[in-house]
Every structure is written in structure tokens, then in C-alpha cells.
Amino acid sequence: MDKKSLLLTGTVLSLSATAAFAEGDIIKIGALYPTSGPCQLIGEYSLLGTEILAEEINAAGGLNGKQIEVIHRDSKCDPAEATAMARDLIAREEVDFLVGGVSSSVGQAISEVSRQEETIYIAAIPKSTQMTSPENFHKFVFRAAANTNTEGKSAAVIADQLEMNKICTILMDYSYGHSLNEAFTAHIAKIRPEAEIVQQEWPKNGTTDYTAHITNIMAAGCDGVFSGVWAGLFPAFAKQAAPFGFFNQVKYVTAGEVGSPEVAEQMGADMPEGIWANSYEVFYHSAADAHGEFTAKLQEKLGVENTPSWPVVGYVAAQWLTEAIAKAGSSETDAVIAALEGLSIDTPIGPQTMRAEDHQANRGQFWGKMVQSADDSYPYRRMEPVSYVVADELMD
């Protein structure tokens, strides 16, 4: 898994594409993923997914007879930087479309540029509902990611299944956490009226010490915890909580892709047994069909058995674009928007539809209980069983 060569491949790919085709024969997609800064890892893998898609299409003769070129800029996980880079892609590279974004603020920032520049933007990862809320929504922005609404409600569904009655929440004190909270509390009240939220903890941005929150939760006497301490933060949280006997005392349901295989692999024995977590993708889900093919390709590309979850996110985000362009038979912005609205596609993780009214894909997530795998080739915790929580019923 050599990241340098990974990035290099991307560059070479775009270079060769540029060389071989004249300007008019190329569809340019601007990719904005952080390849430095705090969310670099997610960005790198997502970019890889986008590039795999472009490679596939180009190898198969292109799209509407044109080659695809993916031009990447580092958004650095910083909204002002993302704004500048999005503009840079549009003004200098003359890209026709934008994909990418990780954090909600970066998503918002790119969405704002796409509105000004009238360029389609597919948000790959940003989840906060604010981006597609009525006051911010515009016709050029589409979201491939599951939003906090779906994610929070899915968690409520799991909490209901686990019969959690006295619930504590621990959610990060910024928009992602607040949006999750709204969705979760509303939905749990609806589906499980007897449940009660007894304590809410809001760790602040940038904190690395959660013990004060852990202590508060344990003193509150809840039987279940809903958490938004996402994958990048979870290892620290888990290591601090485990010695308190935290995970033995409460049932723990967490959003934020804590269930993704790379997190489990990296944490090894530090991944608590029996928590419920989600992920966009788990390679062990199935070996059949498109999913199996994609996993195999990724295994080959990265030279690892256990493939990460993020490439598929970048792949699918770009897939919306390419399929819409194919359907529209054109890369004209209005035509592609029309094609995207209501579009259904088959992704490596199953069929999905882009809702016309709010440009939100009905993206669900994999949820499961993290347990020690019996499989010797994968000596980490994994979801057993894996269930795909479909989004349709949970979407507003």
C-alpha cells in the first residue's frame, strides 16, 4: 500500500489522458479531496476510487466517445482552501464537474462555489443536512453520501432493536454532531417512545481527552449510548473508555464509520467487542457480483487482502456523474442535472437512486455488531452479521 506510487498513478493517468486526446474530446472532472491535513487518509482513498472509475471507463472506450480526466486539488480539509481550489479547478483547468469533499464545512464551501460558477458538484462524503437544507440548496449540488439524517435515524433503529431505554449521547460539538442529534432524538422518540435521553455529552472540537465525558456518562446510569465519535477519533476514545469498564456497562451504538475494516484492523484488540457500528463498505460483505469485482480490483491495486472502505465512496460519487453523462448523452450542465434527478445506478454496493426533489442519494450504510472474527485470515473484529440498512424509509 504505497501511497506515493498511488498518487503518482493518478498524475500519470491524467497526463496520458491529456496527451492522447484533444481538448474537446475530454470530460474533465475536478476532484477535491484532502491529501494533507487531518482528513488526508479518507481523501487519498476516495480519490483512488474516483480514479479507478475513470480508468475503467477510459479502458472501455470512454464516455460518449470521450475520455475522462480526473484533475485533483488538495482541499486540505479547510473550507477556505477548498473554495480557492474549487475555483482553481473551474477557472484554470476548466473542469466540467466537481466531486469530493470530506468535512461538512468543506462540502458547504464547494457547494457555494458550484452555485456561483454553475458547475455540478457531487458531494462524496459531507453528511451534514445543512448543505441540502432549503436555505442552502441549489440545483447544482448533489449528495452521494448518506446524510446525518439517515445516519442518525439508522442508529435509532439499532438502538430500538437493542432495547435501549435510558440513553446517553456523546456527539462532537460541531455541526456533524448536532445534526446527528436532531435525527436520532426525533426518530427514537417516534419509534421507541419509552426510551429516554438521560445525558448528553458534547466533546469539543480538537479534544483528545474524553475521560470527563466518559465519567459523566457512566455516572448517569444509562443502559445505552449513541455516539458520534467518528472513526478518526474513536481509537483514542475507546482506549480511554475501556479501562473504566465502559463498554461492559453500556450498549454502544456509534455513527461515523467506526465499523470500517481499516479502523478495526488498525485498532486490533483495542476495538471493543460487541459495539454496534457502521461503515460505507465492508469488503467481507459479499464476494459476488459488482462488489466482488471491485474488491478484487482494489486488492490488486493496493496489494492488500483487507481492502479499505473509502475507495468505494469516491467511486460511487463519480459514478453518478458518469452515468448521468451517459444517460444525457452530453456533458452540458443542464442536461446532466436533468439526467441526475431521479437517476438510478448500480454501484458496487448495490442499486441507488438520486432523489429529484433534494438531490440526495438514497445511500444506506452497513451496520453490524463488532465481534472477534472466527476467520483466521482476518484476525480483527468485524461486523457479524453485516446488515445493509436501506435509507429509503428513513429519508424525510
Next chain:
Amino acid sequence: MITQRNLILLGIVGAALLALPLIGSLFAIYLVNEILIFALFALSFNLLLGYGGLISFGHAAYFAIGAYACAVLLTTFGWPFFLAFGAAAVISAVCAAVIGYFCVKLTEIYFSMLTLAFAQLVWAVAFKWIAVTGGDTGFIGVAVPDWLDVPVRFYYFTIVVVALCAWIMWRIVNSAYGFTLVATRENRNRAEFIGVDVKRIQLVAFILAGTFAGVAGSLFTLFNHSVFVESAWWTQSAEVMIMSILGGVGTFLGPALGAATLLILDRFITEWTVYWPTFLAIILLAVLFFFPEGLMGFASKRKKKGE
């Protein structure tokens, strides 16, 4: 000092800026526009650092205050454009006056640390006051008036505002006040003994710097149609300091050159390596060890040698 040669140079740069849209590159317009905004920010910072000898670690606060004030007045309250734009500068000035009142009581590192503390406080307020600022997702969709919402127009608007501000700052640093400010930097003690109230002189510098930073912040808001809380974080203050030192704090326009250099580097280095911080660091080290007076100082020295 204005020499004829500098005037000619300035004229050429000015003409080039005005003529830039003729080449028809939207990219160039965006890039130069952003450079102009940060040049103004860096120039305002240099009022403190270069002329007043005051090392502020929290100059981003006033940039952010101006940015938020402009966004909120324009969008949430729907004020007329020029009123909102002007009021944003006034609000930055008032905040700088209040914060500066406490900061100038301290000297040297304590001054720096108090400016940092206040700036972080501003950040924390912006982060938590979601109803007004939008918190971490930022203030999105600023109501930029239609007549201004065209890249080329906004570009010219920026040129006018930045040129005007720069001209005012130039007048200020060469004014009686500017002379006195330099005197307090050179020898605070002596300045007191010619009857100068050093703290008040420094407070005025703080307010002026804060005001122009606020104008830069407002422009940035209009440019992006959005404000982000990162603008108030201490790294933004560090960045403007790096710009100034890179360009040279000993000259009036040095920091502007530093801003241009940093932004151009940012756009082009990030394209071919993910290790851009190292390249930036190497450039900083080169300035540090080989051209301590910054790029501008380096350039003017070369010129002198050549003559």
C-alpha cells in the same frame, strides 16, 4: 521613500493589475483577486509589526470579525451594500479598540500572548454562536449584490478598495503619527520622555490595523460568498505573519509581496506534491538564513548593489 523609479514600478504594477482581465483568464482574476485581499491583510498587519514593532499573534481575529460582520449585516439584516461594508470596518475597529485597550498595556511576549488569547476567544465565540455565524459549517450564501457578483467587477472593486486602503495606510505611516509610531518602536523609553503616550500611540496602531484587517475580511467574504470559522484560528494569524516576514517587514509593500508569493506557491506547489509544507518551510528557512530582510529587502539590496 518615493523615488521616481519606485513610482514607475508602481505604475507598471498598477497598469498590469488593471489590464489583467484583458487576457481573459478567469483563473488569473481569481488568483490576483485573492492576492490583493491578503496583501491588504498583510499590509494591515505590518502597521503593527513593521511600524509599531508589535508582534500580534491574533491579527486574524479582526479579519474574521470584519468578515462575519459584513456577512451578517448584508445577509441576515439585509443592509444596503455600502452601509454593511462600511459598518463591518467600523465593527472591526471597535473590537480592535476594546481588545487593544487591554493588549497595549502589556509589552513584548506578554502582548503577543494576550493578542493570541483574545483571538482564540473570538474563534471560540464564532464557533459556538451557531445562530449568527453558522458555527463550523460557516456562514454560507452571503448576499452579494448582483452588480458586484461578476468576477471581473468584483476584481475591479477589490483593486479600488485595496488601493484606497493602501494609499491611506501609506499616508498614515508617513504622517506625523506614523513618525511617532516608528519612534515608539525604535525607542519606547525615549518616546515617553518626549511626551508621547506610547500606549495610546500603540492603541491607535492596533485599531488601524484591525480596521484594515476587517476590510480585508469583508472583501474575502464577498469574494467567497461565505465565511469560515477557520479564519479566526491562530494558524491564520501565523500565516499573515509568515507573509509579512517573507516579504519583508522593513518596507511598506514587502508584506504584499509576501502575500503574493505565499498564495502563488500554495496554488502551484500543492499541485505536484502532497509535501508542500516542506517546500514552504525550506523557502522560509532560506529567507531566514540568507535574506533576513525578506524578499523585498533582498530585491532592494540587489538594486543598490547594481547601481
Next chain:
Amino acid sequence: MFDNPMLTFIQLLNGLSLGMSLFVIAAGLTLILGVLRVLNFAHGAFYMLGGYVCFSLVKLLSGVPGGFWLAAIGSAIALAGMAYLIERTMLRHLYERDHLYQLLFTFALVMIIGDLVRFTWGTQVLSVSLPPGFKGAVNLGIAYYPSYRLFLCLMGVIVAVGMWYFVNRTRAGRFVRAARQDREMLESLGINVGRIYMLTFVGGSALAGFGGALAAPAVALSQGMDAEIIVQCFIIVIIGGLGSLGGAFLGALILGLLNSFGVMLVPNFEIVLIYLMMVVVLMIRPWGLLGKPEAQ
């Protein structure tokens, strides 16, 4: 809120252990600041590097008894070595220069070390497991408390006492104190102050590395952990008093306790609280709680 004594007690321990682990790092920062007068923005980067080096050493030493402890010491040594190189090749040429240039230099270090970490260890969040024997909790009579956190408390106290002893009771410590007061005079007595500066920088950086290694099992290793810690360390050093070891100890305790009781009592304002405290301390006692005003 104090109606639950056990909760209060555990929050107290939380605050203490957080404060003590911060102290180990801040102590190095304040030592360097006091002697070299260099505000080292890269101290947080050294801390981060210490954590990552510890991660690699733990992997390398897996199976060796006491592997983690060797790794922690190894991190301190590695950071000391790096600090030595930095000081000898670059930093020492900057002592006579304006503070601004020293600041710029440490900014540059922050960037380079960040890239070094990224290049060497990649970008995934890395995790060092709690060392054997410290995975559980200890029964304190009224409550169980994680043993590693207790160990951090102890370690903070050991470092504090050790440094106090070194600075106040050893000849080398006397040199350090003298160098802080009058560099020229010490030179004139035949003491190579440049070497004392170097050793102080090396020692302070080793503490940062050690602090990073100790923190590794308690937090996760990630890019950006340097920026978080450096702001906290600055706050500690400022409220305690620049260059004051006792001040750093007090400052670290205050920050730790403010964190845990802030979360408990005023959860909504906790983020504002530490900056507010920094402002208040600087306005009332700019030289810090235990610092001394600089002579005129």
C-alpha cells in the same frame, strides 16, 4: 453538582491525570523558553514525533518484556538526537536574532516534521495499546480507576520532582539557572553556555518526546495532534509564568481540572473557558501565576 462525591472524585482524577501528562510536555517547553528565550512552536511537533517513534518501537520490540517502557525511553532518546542536530546545525545561529526569526524557524520545523511523520507513518490513525499490566482499573476503595491514568499522575509527579531536583540541587541545574539569568557572565566564568543551551534544548525536546510516548497509549496518533497540544502547552506556560517550572506544574493542573470540571459543570462554555482564563490571567498578572515580572 457536587452531590455525587464519587463522580467528583473521578473527575478530579481525570483532571489530575490529564494535567500531569500535559505537564511532562509543558515542562520541556518552559525549560527551553526560560533558558533559550525561544518560543518553540515546534514543541508540539516533537511531542507528536515522540508518539509515532514510540509506536514503531513498540512494534519492533513486540514480545520483548517491558517493550513499551523501552520504547518510551527510546522515543525520548530519538527526540534528543533530533533536537541535537537541529540545535547544532540551525537553531544556535538564531539565538542572537530577533524573536520573530526564531518563531519563524520553529514554524518551519512544524511543517517539516508534519511531513516527515506523514511520509514515514502514513496518514491512518495509529494506536498504541496500553502496556501490559496497565490495561485495567485499580480499586481505590470508593471507585475503580484506570491504572494507566494513575500511572500518568505518578509520572507527572516524578518528572516534576526530578526536574526540581535537577534544577535546584545539582551543579548542572545551577548552570541552567545561571544561564537563564546572565549568559555573558556565565561565559566569562569559563562555562560553555552554548553547550548548556544545546543540552537544555535537547533535554526539553526529550521531554516532549517522552510525553508523546506516554500519551500514545492514552490517545490515538494522528496528524494534527501537534497543533492541539501546542496551544494547550502555551496556555499552561503562560498562566503558570514563562520559564517557571512550578508555574508549568500549576498551569497544567489548572488546565486539567478546568477540562474535567468544565465538562461537568458548564459543558456549553467549556471551549470558551480556557481562553477566557488565559485572558484574565494575562490581564491581572501578565507574568503568570508563579512567574516574576521582568526587571526593567
Next chain:
Amino acid sequence: MLKIENLGMNFSGFQALNGINLELQEGEKHAILGPNGAGKTTFFNCLTGQLYPTDGVTHYKGKKITGLTPSRIVNRGIARSFQRINIYPKLSVFENVQVALIADKKMMFNLFRPGAALFRDETARMLELVNLTDEADETAGLMSYGKQKQLELAIALSSEPDLLLLDEPTAGMSPQETMDSIALIGEIASKRKLTLLFTEHDMEVVFAIADRMSVLHHGELIATGSPDEVRNNEEVRRIYLGEHADDAA
């Protein structure tokens, strides 16, 4: 004009000044004598607001000035020079004086009047007064010691004081420079009707300028009076003048 009552300064246990009482009449030229370390500079610093005395009050023209900041005290009409050169070393000689005039004329908060154009004539006249006309464009810090001292005097005079405090005005000067300097100070003082309070080592200078003098020893004023009175004071002879004057001169 200046009335000092029971002035005392204690530096954490060290009594630098103790119970100093002194009155200056308008136009008086008063010398403060005393060996190095007797507290002369501390005395000046207490008068000009740089130090806040731990005891006592000072009235200037009937108004209390103790506790005011240096800049306020200067504005009341008290200027001083320093023993160690205290100028703006990187500015030109001309600018050094110009800034002082800007401050004196209360133009320091004027943001738009170009500083370089202000008070050019006054500055030139001031430089002429201290014989620095030829050096106007030199960088102040690069001039000789004596010239820097002259500049120091020009800066102090620029605030148009009524009372001028000079801390060792001729220290380090050559005899010729010293004589010139004395002549200059005397001339300026009488032309501008200055009241003068100065410290000095050089007895010749003291006797050339002073109408009255005081001797400071270990932070206490042990004698005040006309030069002859002080010269003949037993205690003074013993501890100060005697030691040097008898043996050396």
C-alpha cells in the same frame, strides 16, 4: 518651581533613596553631586515618572506630579537627558528632533499630515542650536559619542521645557567637547530661561554652571547650598570632595 518632599525609593529591601527634600526656584541651576551609585539616576527616574517612588511627593509649579506617567510629566514641561545615550539610533538626526517636535506640538495623533514636512524650520533651528546642522542627515546611531550627547540635548530641548534634567551631560566627552557643551548648556539655559537640575562628575563643569548644589550619598541628601557652602561642608569634604579633590587635583 519644583518641590520634593521626603522622596524615598526602596527596591525590594534596598533603600536607594531616602527622605530627600529639595526645592528649586525658577531659573535656578542646581547640580546634584555624588559618587557613582549614590542614587542620582534613581533620583531622576523618580522625578520623571520612570520609577514610582515608594515614599514622598513631588510638586511642580504647585501641582503634584508624583504618579504621573513620563509622557504626562514631559507635557507639564519637564524634560530630561540620559546618562546612557538614549536616542533613536536608526533614524536620522533630523528625524530624531522632528519626532520630538511633533510630540511637543501635539501632532502625534495626526494621521494625515505628512510627518516629513512638519516643523522643518524648527528642527533646523534646533540642530543649529546644538551645532548639528551638518549632521542632519546622518544616522543617529552612527555618530560619535559627543555628537549623540548633543543630539540627546536637542531632543530634550524640543519639548520646550521649563525645567531640564540632565544626567551627566558631559560624561565621556573630551575637555574641548566638555567646554563647548558647558557653554552651550549655559547659553541655552539663559536664553530660554530654563531651570536646570543636573548631575555631574566633573567639578569644573559643576562650578561653571551651578548656582546651587546638593550632594547625594547613599541615597540621602547630605548637603544643599551654594557651591561655597557645599565645598566647605565638613561632611562633604570628608566623604566626597575631600577624597578626590585633595589627592588628585
Next chain:
Amino acid sequence: MTLLDVSDIHTAYGISEVLFGVSIRVEDGECVGLLGRNGVGKSTTMRSINGLTPPHKGSVTWRGSEISGQPTYDIARLGIGFVPEDRRVFPELTVWENLDIARRSRGKADEWDEQKVYALFPELETFKERKGGFLSGGQQQMLTIARSLMGNPDILLLDEPSEGLAPLVVDKLRDQIASLKAQGLSIVLAEQNLNFVLELSDRVYVLEKGEVKFEGTPAQIREDPELIKRYLTV
């Protein structure tokens, strides 16, 4: 061989030149006085010798080998002790600690230690646990001299030791310096206090504006009131 030979040194602080070709020489066991007013370059001469402000031109040789340009601590280790003006004890260190950090053996037969230093300056022993900053001026002066002695120097550069001291204290100090000289220590004594210098020195240099204006014996100076008036005028 000449112990210390300063030859035609030029020294500047930054851009302002202070010494314009000063030459002085000290033989083994000699006490040499430097006289002159404030600011004529006495202190700078000393700082040039011990490397704190190295000369940019000229040479300083110690027992025949060039030392200018060497770091201060190396020069100090050669046996050149420096007692600066304003005393500069380490205020936060106790008397004992002040002495301890200066302790350096130079392999001599009869070396200084704390006891010997206390014997010379009995007051210091009384206050050995007191912080340097809390001593009186005279005590601080003794401490700085004592501190230099702990390094077992061959020469002492004494800068204005009598400054600001009470006459009685000055007398005592004079005796103590005389006794050091009697023990064979070479001394360079910079002073404004004429008598103090003339009584102790074997030879005297008079400095004026960064140049040596006169070199001779104390007797020559005493007999030349014109010289005194011109350069010293106390």
C-alpha cells in the same frame, strides 16, 4: 614572556566604533591600571580581551599565543578571570551557588576553594545561603571577585570595583586586592577612582576616546596635574 599583550585592537558594538587601536601589555604578576572617564573604552577593552566583544582588528595574545576570536569560555579557561562592572552576581543563586558554578581546577598547586575564598572575604561565609540579589553592593562586589577566584585565574580583569561603594568598603576592597596581588595574581584594574588605581598599580594606561593617551607609572601621573586635568579630571 609577556602574560597578556593587547596590540592595536579596534572594537565596535554593531556599527558604532568604540576602540581605535588600543595596545596594552601585562607582565606576569603585574597590576596594570586603566584610567579614563566614563565611556572612553575601559570596559570595552576588557570585553575585547575576554572575547565578549571580540575586536575586529588587532590581536590579543596570551602567553604568546593569539586568543582573540576564541569563544569567551575558552579564554576564561586559559586563566583570564573577568569581574565586570555592575557586579552581575546571579541574583537567583545563593552565594554558595554563585561560587560553586565558577569552581574550576586548573591543576595549580595551591588552588582556591570555598574555604580560602571565605577566608579572604569573611562576610560571604556569613551570607552563604543568601541569594545574590539580596546582598549589599559591597558584598556583591566581593562575591564577583570571589567567584572569579574560584576559577583559579592567572589574571583578573577588574572593571570599576570601587564604583558605588562606601569609602570604608573601598578601603577594605583595596586591601583585599592588594593581598591578591601579593599572592602573585596579575591584575588589570579599570577605574575612575584615581587613588584607588594609583595605590594598587605598577603601571597605568590612560584612555581617552578609545585610544591610549598615556602610559607610565603611578608616580608619573601624580606628578603631572595637567595630565590629570586633561584626561581624568576627577
